[in-house]
Amino acid sequence: MSANSSANGSIAGGAGKPTRTDMLAHMGSIQQAAYVRPIEYQEGRAHGLRAIEVKNGPLRFMSMADRALDVAQIEYRGENLTFLSKPGLNGRNQFDTNGLEAQRSIMGGLFFTCGFENICAPYVTPEGSDYPAGSYPMHGRIRTTPAEHVCSDAHWNENGDYVLELSGEMREAELFGENMVLRRRITSVYGTPSITVEDEVTNESFRNEPLMWMYHCNFGWPLLNDGAQVIIPSRKATPRDETTAADTTPWSEIGAPEANKPESVYLHDLAADANGRSFAAVVNRALGLGVVIDFAAKDFPYFMEWKSMGSGDYVVGLEPSNSSVHGRGWHEKRGDLHMIAPQTSERKTVTFTVIEGSEAIDAIIARRDALLA
Template identity: 30%
Template structure:
């Protein structure tokens, strides 16, 4: 392990420190002020320059993130709002915008993308023939049941920092989906590994849609930052692209009144079926890279929100295309999990020096 400029094995580390926290580790805290008050969080420090927070009470999503003193996880004006303040049906389904912040906001488990009212007859409850879904679904505002966290030494001498928990999205006469999320980072390392398992724990076929909203903010995002996208072609773009004409490859400084620009790209996978889009800041000498399996997430969206005061870009691997749930049901591409069926997702967030 490379820590504090030296290569150390377990024995060498233990000779120098009576507690692993001298090098890195995980600390459990509770946020205690403002709209964030009461949220359980796990503070990861790898000792390799990477530090990030896991928001246990917000689906174990990733909040703040920095590398060697430079932030890269987006911080919006909403802060990390407590899920108890969230009203799912508020503002015509756009209530997510009142708590939209952090490196990772998970969308799902049964719905992603724009609002939709869809058939729910599979649940056989006459008073709920349809179900209405807000933007990006419910899961991001659901607290997890924490299974545990800590350090694990591997046979090859690595120390792995880990946390695991379960998020239940369930209702009577409706879906019963469970997300088991495991987060790992190596001591001395600079990547976050995410392993998610979504299982239909109910007894009815249940819709499943899944999307990661991975948000990078200032200072990694800045004027002159550039994208490296292994794109074969662009399948869709929002109307704002033609109206504004702002490049999706080289980023400007924050713009007044900017309207979000969204693209769906078809990315070219490597030989292992994975794609690695990245954002590069040459002034800082840093990059942020997403590494995901295109068979697990066959769609990918690029989100540009370059407005003053809310300056962010997003990488969004998705199980479904940009037209959303109604279109997926109409063309037969909608995913339904049978009772007991599960899907797994293996994703890496990587930060490093050029």
């Protein structure tokens, strides 16, 4: 690395984000360093899938316009950070919202959005229920909903930042049923290895509707590898089931893949700081990288960890949610299924940040320890 560059990609002067003058002086086109670019895949299950590629210096990610603008791929300095499931990238499929067959279209990625009528296991409303009859696939339907009014832009703002952004609208709706609209805005600022997702869900129907809402964040090799760690300010971790309870490996430790090892799922009680903020992270000291998810704890009263160490299904999922992994039926029986009133909206923001180097990893561990002190 030259004397006129720094770890965060700035050009002149060494520290901090580069100025507009610096960038324009060093480049013919700013797209050498940063851009937002609509693309379309041309083969396999992904044929015809519209996406938006974003490059922010060493950070590069893909937002899937035909799948709720979820971010399905992310790299930092050429290293993959997330999990891509066996089917790979998928466009719209005939099996994407049918019960457990939904697993054939779950791609993984930095996150996919779960909801809004259901999250987790498939569910059929029982006869005599207080809620309209329905059959709800695993993790719901919003994740397979194509975006409309898709916009993308790259521009200088009034603070001198070069902002990369995209936005769109997804509608989960049924004749005589729900009419839920998700408006999403994703931004990243050049020189800062972060992605911020700002979401608003509006109930445009004329009845109360369930609003189950989870971000299924998925981390894979090489970030996830033997010796990696899951960093969560967890006051208590409760196993979801007997299989998880029988897993003798600590929830925070990552080992090597094991053939046919069953998944483990934990429900965490998170600590938050004085401002109500909490986080979760996966770090790998050998690789020198980590990814941190930041959010307001009040927005996500439930937080789950999905730990799959099976060969070929080697992934850790971190899942901030407004509902439990036990699913819709569990909430219905308890009488606390989260509802949204007609013509009202709810908003959530989640930020993903790549951290680099031993000092940054030490700092995120210290942040956890401070919250648990």
